[in-house]
Amino acid sequence: MRVVIAECSVDYEGALVAHLPLATRLLMVKADGSVLVHSDGGSYKPLNWMAPPCSMTELDPDEAEREEGVQAVWLVRHGKREDTLRIRLYAVHSDTAHELGVDPGLVKDGVEAQLQALLAEHITTLGEGYTLLRREYPTAIGPVDILCKDADSGTVAVEIKRRGDIDGVEQLTRYLELLNRDPALTVRGPVQGVFAAQLIRPQARTLAVDRGIRCVTLDYEALRGMDDAESRLF
Structure with missing residues (x-):
């Protein structure tokens, strides 16, 4: 799992269009390909996410984005739908990767x-x-x-x-x-x-x-x- 804390903005396009303005957030990239965007509030649910199957590409910002101070862009595409998630990173405070291993799964009550x-x-x-x-x-x-x-x-x-x-x-x-x-x-x-x-x-x-x-x-x-x-x- 990759865990990134960064100042970022997020744009989602799919069944609807959604925008998260610039703020410091937690970004998670899981081994199954899913990408989740969390804030420090709002309980456990992500503000936005892309569920697998999906793929993520790290891009250089375009000229307009560089002028805004964007350092890197994550483009996440769903494998079966036209859904896209574009994450613009302005400043990265932490970027770590961890091997969690095989999870035994949820034990039902x-x-x-x-x-x-x-x-x-x-x-x-x-x-x-x-x-x-x-x-x-x-x-x-x-x-x-x-x-x-x-x-x-x-x-x-x-x-x-x-x-x-x-x-x-x-x-x-x-x-x-x-x-x-x-x-x-x-x-x-x-x-x-x-x-x-x-x-x-x-x-x-x-x-x-x-x-x-x-x-x-x-x-x-x-x-x-x-x-x-x-x-x-x-």
Whole structure:
């Protein structure tokens, strides 16, 4: 991982256009190719980012940029879309690289682990004709919670969360990009995504729908057989 603290401005062009004016920020370039721009506030979420597959090129500033005091330019391009991220560096305060090694992955809490086991056991909760292929399907960036087939024998990847946030949608998006490179999984068409959680936040649902990912709200008690949601009066 490369970690840079620099005075920079950032321009994003893609589904929308966004600009971050000159300020001191933390820039992260990860081994998977992703580039993230962080401030010292705003919790853990980046101000802007480019998710893999993407490529980054370091350029010399053009004449106008040099006159503004720009020392270097990072141009980040997405591998499948026309999205670009242009980061202009005016002053670099720190630039370090670190080998983090292979991450063991997130250990799910008890509820998420139980949701995964219950949904795998009752996979038709996702729809009639669904069949389970396997749990914890391995990929180069971590295991997919559930891989299954729909009624038309198309492959479906399921990401399960207790609370569904934007990060979970981003995680499933990365899995889908990898899975769709495997011809054995795309015989019946592209691998589809299902984002399943007990609670899905509105922003996460909007992002999922925009990316063609289906959202499913899980009833933990009903899956456990302790509560049948269809028989309630209220």
